[in-house]
Amino acid sequence: MELNDLTIAEMQDGLRARKFSATELAKAALAAADRAKVMNIFITETHERTLAMAAESDQRFAKGMARPLDGVPVAMKDLFCTKGVRTTAASHILDAFVPTYESTVSANLWRDGAVLLGKTNLDEFAMGSSNETSFFGPVENPWRKLGDARSRVPGGSSGGSAAVVAARIAPGATGTDTGGSIRQPAAFCGIAGIKPTYGRCSRWGIVAFASSLDQAGPMARTVRDCAILLQSMAGYDAKDSTSADLPVPDFATAITGDIRGLKIGIPTEYRVDGMPAEIAAVWDRGAQWLRDAGAEVRPVHLPMTKYALPTYYIVAPAEASSNLARYDGVRFGLRVPGTGDLTGMYEATRGEGFGKEVRRRILIGTYVLSAGYYDAYYLKAQRVRSLIARDFQKAFEQVDALLTPTAPSEAFARGEKSGDPISMYLNDVFTVPASLAGIPGMSVPAGLSGNGLPLGLQVLGRAYDEETVFRVAGVLEQAAAFAAKPEPWWVKP
Template structure:
């Protein structure tokens, strides 16, 4: 039998239903992999082995009785941003270290309803602020891929670096993740996995530790487009506990994967050709266009003129919302409390100074600045107006095209420590992904090739609001044409 940990989510679910193996068997196999790999890769911040075995045995009992949900018995990893009842949720921060929620996030509750098994909590950039998973208070995550030309440890991307690394290294069948400016799609591209951010409002934000409330959205990282569709269908639902949740039915997106794309019009935005883009990324993009043409699509050049303002807009809106959301972590209401302080002001200052890392502090200072009297209109209000223009750019092209094709990232995975000295260089990693967050649109990253050093590269498909079906349809066609990018060789 194939190593159980190398199965796709769909194959594992089918095998469990056919009783070809048990949930306890596949869960133990993943726990063995985690024990061997995690000291090196640091993908999990907490492994819930006993809980996983208990959940697996309960799933096996349901499967034996001919019952069970669509994910019955499937072992998953959960990003440390999702509150899990009775299991620490720290959002990668010392500020929340030791916080054990007495409640469950809606997304994870949906997964347990459908029979999934929790292997543990996955590492992430602190409060989801980062593009390399180096801002975590639990240490950086290591990408299981290595360059042919160097032995340097590489980033798996961020903020969902633990999720991407765990899926790529066979430490779970699939994982939950979240995307505020590219935090699902960029790590997926860096690790040869599939990651989708659905339309804003598709997945409930209840029980997700907030970063930027108008941008945050949950989604999956998985091995295949079909797996991503299967997991996303389970994760999404209407939730009255989230005021931004959309009261609409969740389709079965698995049915869209493999459907013919003949006749679809695919937009290619001229603004996504950026200075210094590596030849490998340009070639991959051209290959993607050719593959879709061969599958019967029409390639349509389009313009999204306000794209150049997307990054500065994002880095005003997101920190502004973060400074508001994270104000509650002051040592009194929530979070780490400093010892030996002389006054209330001293308590606030010391608790936040000790609890937050440098990147979070940097963004909170930016956010407080752009919201302050005298700068609110000049920065924040102007950024909201530009955000509207960016969304209108997309609105204008949807009568010409059905979906948009772009690269996922401006490069392959880089070495840990490479861009830490220059935050601006780090922020440029989000250049192709932030527009979908600002406009609330669905976007998926599909592994589509490797660069000269053998590192995976991804292509991004952006779709109309609530049209994840077409996004999965196009992604499935790209996946089929590109073929597998392979798996990282085990060096750990």
């Protein structure tokens, strides 16, 4: 078996048994990255640091002092600040930004011995569902439709992280999820990914998009690998007052394979008009798998579902316009002199530094927060957000977890939706409600469409109950037995 095909759990076993070294794993990963350049997965490569970190891991193995993730290559979404390594948020305005500090999530991974494998591409400031808004160009999905050589989007915003795992370059990667940015690309690329409960991972050192929604999480090929990575990433951080001051449970041991007696809800309102038959079919199949495994599956109601996206497209741009006010051409990032006075410099810097989608969202956010509109839009959205969260609370009085499709379609072709913001936003129809409520959600590969493209199922759980999410996701994974791999068309013979 190729080293790149191993899961994180298998790598850990092999490293401990000294079957291969961290340096060998790192070299195999770097070689795979070099072969796959055409997909535009990385914004910044870190070959030297990768090899240096792997060498340190090997020294710890030699001394018998290995840490839990020692030698495991992990690609970082380029939204996590990495000390001394350029961090761009896929934006022109940060394209020369080299942080002097390390994000808490990445620091936690390095503390446990993980090896940095480059900074992955994303939608600019994580605003997008297709990775097409990156200043550094779009990422290509390793998967292609059968008999069709056109580029497919990897989903977004964590598109590079999803592609790097699906293409078997890295066994795992970090993502962030504000409205679906871990789960939707995971589904589009045929891998697993979890957005934990808001607050489970520290947001310190992550370039901010919408602070009440942003949450970091792992992406990997198996449910267990996601649990292993989240174990290291999660935890209270004094530097983020919204991080949860709670013990981190042992996520991997939650994957027992036993869901007998568990109650699973199927939200009736998620069966939206025009849902493709294949999506409905994979959802029904998922429900049957859970029934077969001994769970009790029943319909539940989340009546506010249809208002989640409109709520999100008030709350997220409002918070973004406020967060992105910091890019002023003075303290860090790009500066464009413009007309020469201070306001002209601000306007020129921000006009040139932000891409089209980011400008659009800043303007929407500014509008809904502006005098005279604040109550009608922002405050109203915050009230509806309470109602959406209440829907979930009520549902979780009846069931232990919910099962839904992750995305309303398979991966679409590049350019297919970029002309119409609303049709792009609709991609997140199944992921956004959980983001607003702050609850954990995980996407698991469930099968292939008739076009040969991956489809994902989403498991949602109660706040801080990632354990049940992992338990249910593990059963789905086992039943789906998803073993398909993308044809490596990017490898030249």
